[in-house]
Amino acid sequence: MASPAILNDSDDDDVFAEAFARFKYKNAFDEDTWEEEFDKIPMFMKTVPEEIDPKEYPELAHIQAIIHDEDRTPEEKAQSLKNEGNEFFKEKNYLKAIVAYTAALKNKCGDQDLDTVLLTNRAAAHFHLGNMRSALNDAAAAKKVKPGHLKALIRGAQCCIELRNFVTAIQWCEEGLKAHPTDKKLQDLRAAADKHKRAAERDARKAKVKENKLNNEKEALMAAIKERGVKLLQPVKPRQSGSDGEDDDEGSSTAVAELSLDGLSSHKATGAQVFLDEQNSLHWPVLFLYPEHQQSDFISAFCESNSFLDHFAVMFGEELPPWDVDRKYHLQNLQLFFEDEERETLYKVDPETTLLKVLQHKRFFVKVGTPRFIILVNGSSFWKQYLTGKKMQAL
Structure with missing residues (x-):
């Protein structure tokens, strides 16, 4: 094994001197004219020239400019x-x-x-x-x-x-x-x-055409909803406490919306919104709730002419939901409801009914653009407990 090289002080000095010689300091005085350059610095001048050229004596010119600024x-x-x-x-x-x-x-x-x-x-x-x-x-x-x-x-x-x-x-x-x-x-x-x-100008024309198309689509959509008699429900902010000398109830209430896109705000929450296809059929985002397991299913485009059974055959076909550990959510065991929150009433829906028929029910209100339904297992202990004390009607 080779021994490490040992440098003494003289070796270090030689290395430093060699490096210093290779890397010359920039902006230094010239070796041949350093005395003349040094004499141009105001602090070290022996005599002040009678005429000061700013290019030759920039520092001195600045000093004199400051001294004689008022002149x-x-x-x-x-x-x-x-x-x-x-x-x-x-x-x-x-x-x-x-x-x-x-x-x-x-x-x-x-x-x-x-x-x-x-x-x-x-x-x-x-x-x-x-x-x-x-x-x-x-x-x-x-x-x-x-x-x-x-x-x-x-x-x-x-x-x-x-x-x-x-x-x-x-x-x-x-x-x-x-x-x-x-x-x-x-x-x-x-x-x-x-x-x-x-x-x-070309981009502005394209944007205007796109805007007009979007507005026409919105108008056609709202006209189709109005034509079908579907009622939209949207949250209404409660008035401030003490307004008009009365205290409002806590929490937000709801109100039937004017037919406008304000009642179709589901796109912000789910990324889906009701739309009208080329055959003039409405497709709705629909939410199914399973209160027994605190689970839900979401269908982004449920055609109004389809029955619930059409979707249930896929949702509860050969493969049951993974959260159904008791394997009881079979198609023949299910009951479908929608809730009228204002009257605290559950309406039982026949799965063979089309979505449109349910939406047209006088007590069905589409909340924030998304129809929602409750699914229970008929005869289960939770089914009995959930329905206890609730009003219930058939559709």
């Missing part, structure tokens, strides 16, 4: 802040660029050319941040100062396209093309805005 004209201040904003913009620091341009505009220098540039520059910064409304406002303000300003017109059109206001975008482009008829950018924006406009 500068509003135009000089605005120009300085514009330059500062431009530097931030180049660095993609758009928030700071907006602050600088805004400060420059507050100087109100009166130079229309400078104000227009400041507004279009700030519009560009807002545009890159996704502030389309603010960018459009700045472009409009710049256009107001100089109506034919190309950059303002281009930026305004771009903002309108991003805001999906294609008609206004076309207006910006056409206004710009009057002043700059050969500008390629405005021509391209005009073409793009027109293409988007036509696509939006």
